[in-house]
Amino acid sequence: METGYRGIPIPTIKRFPSYLRLLEGYREEGMEMISATTLAEELGLKPIQVRKDISCTGIEGKPKVGFSVTKLIEAIVRTLGWDNATDAIVIGAGHLGSALARYEGFESYGLKIVAAFDVDSQKWGTWLGNVPVYPLDKLQLYVEEHHVNIGVLAVPADHAQETAELLMKSGIVAIWNFAPKDLKLPPHVVVQRTDLATSFAVLSAKVKQKIQKKELSIEIDEW
Amino acid sequence: METGYRGIPIPTIKRFPSYLRLLEGYREEGMEMISATTLAEELGLKPIQVRKDISCTGIEGKPKVGFSVTKLIEAIVRTLGWDNATDAIVIGAGHLGSALARYEGFESYGLKIVAAFDVDSQKWGTWLGNVPVYPLDKLQLYVEEHHVNIGVLAVPADHAQETAELLMKSGIVAIWNFAPKDLKLPPHVVVQRTDLATSFAVLSAKVKQKIQKKELSIEIDEW
DNA sequence: TAGATTGTTAATCGATTAACAATC
DNA sequence: TAGATTGTTAATCGATTAACAATC
CATH class of the missing domain: 1.10.10.10 (Winged helix-like DNA-binding domain superfamily/Winged helix DNA-binding domain)
Structure with a gap:
C-alpha cells in the first residue's frame, strides 16, 4: 500500500x-x-x-x-502557508485572550485577529486594541458571515470543550487552544495546543535533571 | 565509556x-x-x-x-519536580507579562510568581493581581535577596537577549522565554521557549497539509 | 585551482509500537 | 478459572547525523 x-x-x-x-x-x-x-x-x-x-x-x-x-x-x-493571510477570532477576553488579541506580531504569520468574543456582557462593545469584543452568542453568525477559519481559544479550562464544539459547529477549520485542557474533537478539526503546563514541565524536568547530574558529579561546563 | x-x-x-x-x-x-x-x-x-x-x-x-x-x-x-514550590519573577509587565503574572494556574505546577519588573517608571509600584511591579534596576538585588530561581521573560524581542544576560548574571537558574527571540546563552542556563510563532507554525502546516491531503484524498493526523 | 558548501545516500539514534509472558 | 491489564523485551519507525560526491 x-x-x-x-x-x-x-x-x-x-x-x-x-x-x-x-x-x-x-x-x-x-x-x-x-x-x-x-x-x-x-x-x-x-x-x-x-x-x-x-x-x-x-x-x-x-x-x-x-x-x-x-x-x-x-x-x-x-x-x-504564511503567505495567505487568514482571519481569526479570539474566544475569551480575559487576561490571556486580551493579550493575544492585542499582540501585533501575528501579522507576520499571516494571522489577523478580527474579533473577540466573551460571555461577560460588561465586555461587549469594548475594544482590545483594534479588536472589538462581541457576545459569545454572536459567534456562529459572525464566523459564517466573515468566513473565519481559525479560532483562538482562551477561555477557562472548564468551558474549553463546549466552546471548542461551538467553534466546530460554526465551521471553524482550526483551533489554537490556549486553555489548559485536552480537547476531544473529531479528526477533521485541526487542533494545536499552546500549553503552559507542558512547556513548564519541560523546564522543570531540565532543571531537575541538571541538579541530579551535578549531584552525581561528572563533567563541568565552561563559560 | x-x-x-x-x-x-x-x-x-x-x-x-x-x-x-x-x-x-x-x-x-x-x-x-x-x-x-x-x-x-x-x-x-x-x-x-x-x-x-x-x-x-x-x-x-x-x-x-x-x-x-x-x-x-x-x-x-x-x-x-512540581512538589517543591519555586519562586519566579516576571520580566516585562506588558500585556503578556501582565497576563502571566496574574495567571493563577501556576500554583499547581509549584511555581509562584513573586514579583514583576519593568523599565517603564509608570508601572513601578503598581500591582498585577498580587504581584508587585518593580524597576528593572532592582532586579539583581531582588533575585539575590529572595533566592529566585526562575525568570519568566516577557519583554519585547529586541530586549530579550540583554535581559536574559542580566537574569543570568543575577543568578537565575532557568529562563522561561516568551519573547519571540532565540537566546544565546551558556549551556549551564536552562532555557525553555514558549514561542507563539512555533506553535502557530505547526497549526499552519497542519491546515495546509490537510488541504493538500483532501485534494489527494486519504486520511488523518496526530497531535 | 583549492576550498567551502551543497545535496544525496547510508548509518545511527531515540521514541513508538508490537508481542507476549506474568499476574491479579 | 478466564480475561483484562501490567511490564518487559524486541521490532519498527522516523528524525538526526555521518559520509562523501558534486560543484561553484
Missing part, C-alpha cells in the same frame, strides 16, 4: 520560525546570500540539520555560496 | 501534564484506581504508550486493576 506524500517533519516545521526571524534580520542588513553553516552556528544547530530543513522548502542553494536570503524567506513563508 | 542515566524522554515529560489534569479529575470524583487503557482512550493515545510513560515515574500497577490514582498523581508530580 502506497501512503504517498509524507509531509514535512514536525520538528522541521518548528524550526522554521527561528530561521525566519534570523533571515529577516539579515535581509534588513542588506545581506544577499547566507550559508546553512552560518545559520546553524547562529541557532546552535548542526549545519547538516539546517540543510535538511531547507531542502524541505524545495529551494536550491549554490555550493560554496549558500542560499539567497530573500528566496529562502519566501520559500519558508510559502511552506508554512 | 558509560554515560549512565539517560533521563526521561522529552515527549513523555510533555504528556505528563495531560495525565495529571485527567487524574485530578478522577480523584475529585473519588475514583481510586485507573487503568492505562482508560487514560489512553481519554487522551487519544495508545495504551502501550501510557504504560511506558507511567513506568518512567517508577510507580507499579496491579494487573487487571490498574494504578492508584493518588499514587500516580504523586509520582508524576514528583517526577516533574
Whole structure:
C-alpha cells in the first residue's frame, strides 16, 4: 500500500520560525546570500540539520555560496502557508485572550485577529486594541458571515470543550487552544495546543535533571 | 565509556501534564484506581504508550486493576519536580507579562510568581493581581535577596537577549522565554521557549497539509 | 585551482509500537 | 478459572547525523 506524500517533519516545521526571524534580520542588513553553516552556528544547530530543513522548502542553494536570503524567506513563508493571510477570532477576553488579541506580531504569520468574543456582557462593545469584543452568542453568525477559519481559544479550562464544539459547529477549520485542557474533537478539526503546563514541565524536568547530574558529579561546563 | 542515566524522554515529560489534569479529575470524583487503557482512550493515545510513560515515574500497577490514582498523581508530580514550590519573577509587565503574572494556574505546577519588573517608571509600584511591579534596576538585588530561581521573560524581542544576560548574571537558574527571540546563552542556563510563532507554525502546516491531503484524498493526523 | 558548501545516500539514534509472558 | 491489564523485551519507525560526491 502506497501512503504517498509524507509531509514535512514536525520538528522541521518548528524550526522554521527561528530561521525566519534570523533571515529577516539579515535581509534588513542588506545581506544577499547566507550559508546553512552560518545559520546553524547562529541557532546552535548542526549545519547538516539546517540543510535538511531547507531542502524541505524545495529551494536550491549554490555550493560554496549558500542560499539567497530573500528566496529562502519566501520559500519558508510559502511552506508554512504564511503567505495567505487568514482571519481569526479570539474566544475569551480575559487576561490571556486580551493579550493575544492585542499582540501585533501575528501579522507576520499571516494571522489577523478580527474579533473577540466573551460571555461577560460588561465586555461587549469594548475594544482590545483594534479588536472589538462581541457576545459569545454572536459567534456562529459572525464566523459564517466573515468566513473565519481559525479560532483562538482562551477561555477557562472548564468551558474549553463546549466552546471548542461551538467553534466546530460554526465551521471553524482550526483551533489554537490556549486553555489548559485536552480537547476531544473529531479528526477533521485541526487542533494545536499552546500549553503552559507542558512547556513548564519541560523546564522543570531540565532543571531537575541538571541538579541530579551535578549531584552525581561528572563533567563541568565552561563559560 | 558509560554515560549512565539517560533521563526521561522529552515527549513523555510533555504528556505528563495531560495525565495529571485527567487524574485530578478522577480523584475529585473519588475514583481510586485507573487503568492505562482508560487514560489512553481519554487522551487519544495508545495504551502501550501510557504504560511506558507511567513506568518512567517508577510507580507499579496491579494487573487487571490498574494504578492508584493518588499514587500516580504523586509520582508524576514528583517526577516533574512540581512538589517543591519555586519562586519566579516576571520580566516585562506588558500585556503578556501582565497576563502571566496574574495567571493563577501556576500554583499547581509549584511555581509562584513573586514579583514583576519593568523599565517603564509608570508601572513601578503598581500591582498585577498580587504581584508587585518593580524597576528593572532592582532586579539583581531582588533575585539575590529572595533566592529566585526562575525568570519568566516577557519583554519585547529586541530586549530579550540583554535581559536574559542580566537574569543570568543575577543568578537565575532557568529562563522561561516568551519573547519571540532565540537566546544565546551558556549551556549551564536552562532555557525553555514558549514561542507563539512555533506553535502557530505547526497549526499552519497542519491546515495546509490537510488541504493538500483532501485534494489527494486519504486520511488523518496526530497531535 | 583549492576550498567551502551543497545535496544525496547510508548509518545511527531515540521514541513508538508490537508481542507476549506474568499476574491479579 | 478466564480475561483484562501490567511490564518487559524486541521490532519498527522516523528524525538526526555521518559520509562523501558534486560543484561553484
